[in-house]
Amino acid sequence: MEFTSRQLRAFHLVAHRRSFTRAAEALFITPSGLSVLIRELERQLGFRLFVRTTRQVTLTAQGSELLAVTLPSLRTLEAEIARIEQATKLKNRRISIGTTPWMAAHVLPQAIQQFHEYHPDLSVRLFDGDPDAIAQRVEAGKLDLGLGIFERMPNVRRVPFFRFSLMLIRPDKGAMANRTPTRWSALNGQTLISLTRNYAHQQLVEKQLEKAGIAYKLGQTVNLLDTQIGLVESDRGIAVIPSFGWPACRYRKVTMSELIDPVVSLDFYQITNRGSRLSKDAIEFSAFLKTYIASWAGDAGIL
Numbered sequence: 001m002e003f004t005s006r007q008l009r010a011f012h013l014v015a016h017r018r019s020f021t022r023a024a025e026a027l028f029i030t031p032s033g034l035s036v037l038i039r040e041l042e043r044q045l046g047f048r049l050f051v052r053t054t055r056q057v058t059l060t061a062q063g064s065e066l067l068a069v070t071l072p073s074l075r076t077l078e079a080e081i082a083r084i085e086q087a088t089k090l091k092n093r094r095i096s097i098g099t100t101p102w103m104a105a106h107v108l109p110q111a112i113q114q115f116h117e118y119h120p121d122l123s124v125r126l127f128d129g130d131p132d133a134i135a136q137r138v139e140a141g142k143l144d145l146g147l148g149i150f151e152r153m154p155n156v157r158r159v160p161f162f163r164f165s166l167m168l169i170r171p172d173k174g175a176m177a178n179r180t181p182t183r184w185s186a187l188n189g190q191t192l193i194s195l196t197r198n199y200a201h202q203q204l205v206e207k208q209l210e211k212a213g214i215a216y217k218l219g220q221t222v223n224l225l226d227t228q229i230g231l232v233e234s235d236r237g238i239a240v241i242p243s244f245g246w247p248a249c250r251y252r253k254v255t256m257s258e259l260i261d262p263v264v265s266l267d268f269y270q271i272t273n274r275g276s277r278l279s280k281d282a283i284e285f286s287a288f289l290k291t292y293i294a295s296w297a298g299d300a301g302i303l
Helices: 005-017 020-027 031-045 061-091 101-106 108-118 131-139 200-212 225-233 243-249 280-300
Strands: 050-052 057-059 094-099 123-128 145-148 156-171 191-195 217-222 239-242 254-260 265-273
Touching: 005 020, 005 031, 005 061, 020 031, 057 061, 094 131, 094 280, 101 108, 101 123, 101 243, 108 123, 108 280, 131 145, 131 156, 131 265, 145 280, 156 200, 156 225, 156 243, 156 280, 191 200, 191 225, 191 239, 200 239, 217 225, 225 239, 225 243, 225 254, 239 243, 243 254, 243 280
Parallel strands: 094 123, 094 145, 191 217
Antiparallel strands: 050 057, 145 265, 156 239, 156 254, 156 265
16 A cells, blocks of 8 residues: 555645645645545545535544544654754755955955854855846845945845945055055145046045045056055055955055045945845854954954
């Protein structure tokens, strides 16, 4: 005699709910489909399980005996399946984060390493790309969340994540003055090494220079923040960069100072798919990352 766990569960649902319609809803099938399952089970067993009238569904004597015999086994089976599913989920726990290549190279790896010390069973997958690529993957459900400078988008939820500011970097010549706050007006006549305008923060830099009426000399324009810092280190000019560039600057012979009058802020956002909820693991990692960034930013005095 062979019958499936699906047939057995269908039998139990009908017996407990006393309705083929309500049992079918629980199984996500039609009442007629459920009737087929029960008739096939009855054929295999060789006796009827239910007496059906227009008003009610009741068990036969044989059906009552079968219910009593199979109930402990079905409960054990369902409990063990749930346990295995939960163990599998814990074993395969993972979240995916998208951010710019700079953050992916200089900030996220160290943060993930520290987070992993407390959550060794959770895998954090990292995607590095431009903001458009990150937003597309978040919208498509391929990334749990994205971090960076993003415009508003219809299918993406955008919330503030961290506030950085624009800073000045110069070659490190040992002068204490290099480490004190610098007014934007002090950039008059200086040679500035810039990034291409596809960077949102470079657009913000140029907007502020124009607003302040700064007459600067245009040095090289490069594609990468690492290159920009390297050229400053080799005394080819100075540069205005976001404060999140500090993790790379600390290993180079450059000094970073706060730009004031005014202080210009740069907002980093977290984006998620508007149609889904963040998992508990993703929420926990996001909170940890905020604390991690605040820690090194505070220690460096660039908050």
